Amino acid sequence: MSKIVVGNFKMNMTLQDVAQYVQYINNINFNPNQNEIILCPSYIYIPYLNNNIKFKVGAQDVSANHMGSYTGEISAMQLKSENVKYSILGHSERRMNFRETENIINKKIRQCVDNNIKPIVCIGESKEERLMMKTEQILRRSILDLFRGFTKEQLSDIIVAYEPIWAIGSGITPTPKEIEETAYYIKDLVRSAYKVDIRVLYGGSINLSDMHKFIGLNNIDGYLIGGASIDVEEFSKIVELIS
Ligand code: PEP
Numbered sequence: 233m234s235k236i237v238v239g240n241f242k243m244n245m246t247l248q249d250v251a252q253y254v255q256y257i258n259n260i261n262f263n264p265n266q267n268e269i270i271l272c273p274s275y276i277y278i279p280y281l282n283n284n285i286k287f288k289v290g291a292q293d294v295s296a297n298h299m300g301s302y303t304g305e306i307s308a309m310q311l312k313s314e315n316v317k318y319s320i321l322g323h324s325e326r327r328m329n330f331r332e333t334e335n336i337i338n339k340k341i342r343q344c345v346d347n348n349i350k351p352i353v354c355i356g357e358s359k360e361e362r363l364m365m366k367t368e369q370i371l372r373r374s375i376l377d378l379f380r381g382f383t384k385e386q387l388s389d390i391i392v393a394y395e396p397i398w399a400i401g402s403g404i405t406p407t408p409k410e411i412e413e414t415a416y417y418i419k420d421l422v423r424s425a426y427k428v429d430i431r432v433l434y435g436g437s438i439n440l441s442d443m444h445k446f447i448g449l450n451n452i453d454g455y456l457i458g459g460a461s462i463d464v465e466e467f468s469k470i471v472e473l474i475s
Contacts, residue, residue, distance in 0.1 A: 274292070278311075311349060319349050379426065391430070394434055447474060
């Protein structure tokens with residue numbers, strides 16, 4: 233089954249690094265009809281990547297506003313004009329560092345949907361919430377708030393990335409069984425609430441040496457990879473492994 237692999241470069245790499253990355257990764261064995269690889273660099277490198285790489289390119293965020301006096305922000309309409317077709321939204325680092333709420337992320341989804349950009353929406357519980365057995369409650373609340381106001385057709389384009397906050401960058405992951413069960417929970421909830429089938433990715437401390445645990449998981453349509461996507465050799469091997 234075809235997989236989606238999203239690389240989140242976060243605020244890493246200079247133009248020179250990105251150029252070297254492209255040179256390396258463009259030479260790997262990859263069938264573009266089989267899997268979807270989406271690389272999300274800092275905004276300023278999107279045009280360079282789009283012009284030079286054989287993979288898809290996405291943004292790491294988008295403004296909740298359409299246009300106007302929002303210094304430093306980038307709108308969905310501007311991303312669309314650069315031929316961007318995907319954007320990560322609601323990453324836990326943005327929720328934590330920039331106080332993004334479900335309400336703000338809902339507006340960002342709206343901007344993306346209106347501009348034909350597929351949102352890759354991150355949701356996940358904190359360590360404390362997990363210890364209190366509140367994972368499903370948190371995910372349910374997030375989904376119902378984030379998906380508010382969209383048609384069935386629009387919802388079917390949303391990709392959800394299940395990223396437990398405690399797993400991001402920590403080297404610790406849920407067990408494969410826990411990931412499968414949580415992905416099932418998310419899909420089932422969306423199916424019964426909205427009559428829509430959505431794709432669910434897993435993200436959090438994925439690396440090459442543990443990749444075998446994540447390949448072939450039921451209900452998982454792909455992966456969101458942070459740290460390991462910055463290392464071009466490691467990321468290339470992951471892409472080759474799933475191909
Ligand atoms: C992320 O930033 O979305 C992520 C999954 O990071 P990492 O792979 O480094 O845990």
